[in-house]
Amino acid sequence: MRSDGRLTQIKDVVLRWSYPQAMSSDHNPGLSTTSEQFDRFASAILPCGISDRAFARFRSLARFDGAATGKAPLAKTGEDQIVFVASGATKLVAHATHGREQIVAFHFAGDLVSVPARAAHAYTLVALQPCALVTFPAAAFMLAARAEAGLLNEVLQRALRALDRSREKSIILGRKSAQERVASFLTIMAERIGAPQDGGCVLDLPMSRRDIADSLGLTIETVSRQFGELRDLGLLDTSGRSIVKLHDLAGLDARAGHLPVAA
């Protein structure tokens, strides 16, 4: 953690920036200064041995954004962007015709997201919670990264992990029933943001049923019904809109239609 600051304290005066309402969430407290945001980025992504020069370069490339729930935090710069989620949670939404939306991925604090500007479909990054984001223009980021093999390697590993997750999503969307999709979603979320609790696992989902539906290629009604069925099976309980208690991870995994390695 490079919290001693370097040139961060200089820029703080200029860049200090308060969030619309990101500050008051007790769940994902916002970061009060841009240097805290950038330090979090640096300690997660930049290699320890990075040169002062490169460190300063990334500092100057960074744009700091915050966003309230439901808002699209990114300015449309017309070019690809790399986004670090310093705190909060986001969804990457793709738009098809007739207002149909497909959520391509969810991201949580510490994640790095590649947001393409031009593709066959338009993409929007949207906040699920109050968020603190550090944004870079992708081209300049890559250029600055060329000198730092450790950094390139870190970004590559993360890109490959994102690719794996996207492939898993393809299987879910292409070949699974509604129940298998919901079960898969829950096991994946359990792994990413689950809190273990007496043999099971508790989730506080930051996304709505609509988000879940748009992520799984289903409708909210179908998602709701499947939650109901899984509850009837004794695999989970829900409380309020966002709390899900998973009683039997193994049972859920069995319903997810996975086929663990080896044909």
Next chain:
Amino acid sequence: MRSDGRLTQIKDVVLRWSYPQAMSSDHNPGLSTTSEQFDRFASAILPCGISDRAFARFRSLARFDGAATGKAPLAKTGEDQIVFVASGATKLVAHATHGREQIVAFHFAGDLVSVPARAAHAYTLVALQPCALVTFPAAAFMLAARAEAGLLNEVLQRALRALDRSREKSIILGRKSAQERVASFLTIMAERIGAPQDGGCVLDLPMSRRDIADSLGLTIETVSRQFGELRDLGLLDTSGRSIVKLHDLAGLDARAGHLPVAA
């Protein structure tokens, strides 16, 4: 193109290797020597200024495989692999329960593929045509690449392109009708392997209807019916099992349900 060889000619004697039946395909002629395969990999992936030492390192890590149509060319080493498709075409297949299969991606000559060994689902790389493949253990490849920023950058760019394609597939699988899926598939294939012909485009698809179905999350019957409907609409004609003539790329794109950039 580094065809002068360096140490390739030395190893040829040891590694020269003939393909089961990959040699006689007039469509995608195999490469007769491992040095031809490796040179193709080197010129596509390795940066020009790479050191002799690093070049030799990759040469020694490479495994050379060929495979007849329908065969799985990769030995199950139990670790992640990086595969370069020197010639031919492959599919990356994921397996779910009940023998359900989802094709996660197609690859053609010049493509680099990341094949994970352990994930929630099992993956198999399968040849669509006689293939020449250059395979590396992923961990060792990454280690060797750390010293070469240009190479890391190239691999990263390709990984990001693969991620974009996978995300596009998520949209197709999650939110599109059967007809939109088939139309999307055809426009994507037109871009990747299409041969322009009087205003339209001719495809010689290396994959079967079953492959197309397994890629789009449909059944072969549905794929067949949609080909029929698109033919009735005057958008395409088929001839034999693999030739598809696309008359109207724009019309096809309109049926694909894309929403070009900007919400």
Next chain:
DNA sequence: CGTAAGGTTGATCAACGTCAAGCGCCGTGG
């Protein structure tokens, strides 16, 4: 405590999967 957005539940419908039969392409052998 009231209200609006989000979530649940039920009834109906359509798209696509399933099952089944027939056709045509293409490699093989005469």
Next chain:
DNA sequence: CCACGGCGCTTGACGTTGATCAACCTTACG
């Protein structure tokens, strides 16, 4: 060169899953 046979593709009839439409209920927040 043509006849044969098998596999892959096409086409049709029917069933099932999940979307759609609609009403009601709950939760969280002012």
